Amino acid sequence: MILWQGLGSGGSPGFLRRPVCACGQAGGGKVSEVPASDVPSDPAAAGGQQGKQPGPIIAVDGPAGAGKSTLARRVAQALGFRYLDTGAMYRAVTWAALAKGILPQQATPDALRQVAQSIVVRVSPDSRHVWVDDTEVTGFIREPRVNQAVSWVARVPGVREQLVRQQREWAAGGNVVVDGRDIGTVVFPGAELKLFLTASPAERARRRWRELVQQGYQVELGELERQVEERDHLDSGRAVAPLRPAEDAVVVDSTGRSVNEVVAEVLRECERRGISSCTDSCTGSSGSC
Numbered sequence: 329m330i331l332w333q334g335l336g337s338g339g340s341p342g343f344l345r346r347p348v349c350a351c352g353q354a355g356g357g358k359v360s361e362v363p364a365s366d367v368p369s370d371p372a373a374a375g376g377q378q379g380k381q382p383g384p385i386i387a388v389d390g391p392a393g394a395g396k397s398t399l400a401r402r403v404a405q406a407l408g409f410r411y412l413d414t415g416a417m418y419r420a421v422t423w424a425a426l427a428k429g430i431l432p433q434q435a436t437p438d439a440l441r442q443v444a445q446s447i448v449v450r451v452s453p454d455s456r457h458v459w460v461d462d463t464e465v466t467g468f469i470r471e472p473r474v475n476q477a478v479s480w481v482a483r484v485p486g487v488r489e490q491l492v493r494q495q496r497e498w499a500a501g502g503n504v505v506v507d508g509r510d511i512g513t514v515v516f517p518g519a520e521l522k523l524f525l526t527a528s529p530a531e532r533a534r535r536r537w538r539e540l541v542q543q544g545y546q547v548e549l550g551e552l553e554r555q556v557e558e559r560d561h562l563d564s565g566r567a568v569a570p571l572r573p574a575e576d577a578v579v580v581d582s583t584g585r586s587v588n589e590v591v592a593e594v595l596r597e598c599e600r601r602g603i604s605s606c607t608d609s610c611t612g613s614s615g616s617c
């Protein structure tokens with residue numbers, strides 16, 4: 329259900345700025361993962377450098393366990409867009425810190441920034457695979473020790489700066505769905521559609537509990553509720569890029585609703601805004617985006 333849609337000053341003009349589908353450009357899952365180098369500060373400029381208009385960006389923000397990644401992945405699949413899970417990038421830096429023997433909860437911001445600067449984080453076009461340098465870390469970044477430390481890494485401005493640059497580079501060309509905490513507010517303030525997905529803390533803890541149990545971990549639901557609240561507090565209260573909906577975000581509450589229901593609602597919103605699947609809207613000679 330759409331609870332609220334703000335009409336802040338940064339909204340509609342950003343939506344109107346770009347065409348819905350730019351034919352022949354990189355997109356639709358064809359772009360390979362990218363390292364953190366030569367990153368443009370403005371994704372629209374990146375499209376311009378290639379002589380093509382960038383395609384749309386859908387930003388999905390919200391607290392831990394609201395179902396952002398499931399929603400974002402499903403919407404990306406339905407539209408033929410790439411999907412970037414930015415939380416996986418913060419997790420990869422956290423894994424790298426732990427692998428170097430650095431405990432983020434006790435480390436200085438400078439030590440964590442240096443970790444982020446010294447590694448290359450790569451993410452596949454569907455975010456199913458993540459690497460730190462040449463090591464695939466996909467299987468490690470959801471471990472409880474990473475869960476517990478990642479907020480301490482994500483609050484460091486120098487780490488965020490590195491990762492925001494990489495996120496913009498990854499999304500160059502558009503036709504992407506990107507999820508995180510600051511996507512609509514900081515990373516892509518001109519995104520064509522900004523969603524803020526929420527659910528009650530109890531429901532979010534239950535979802536995390538189910539996920540972890542399926543992965544074979546034994547965890548207490550009460551302990552997870554405490555962790556969800558602690559992470560909400562850290563993510564919303566930090567000085568840099570705190571978790572909050574963009575003024576022009578569409579707020580969607582997923583409490584008690586099925587994934588299909590929420591996905592269908594978001595796809596209707598895409599349609600309403602003229603964001604359609606690349607193959608549906610593409611009229612160029614390449615036949616795909």
Ligand code: DC
Binds near residue numbers: 419508509
């Ligand atoms: O979505 P997630 O639980 O995988 O995110 C892991 C952590 O990274 C969480 O503490 C929030 C933080 N994060 C962030 O600060 N900014 C983002 N764009 C994505 C995640």
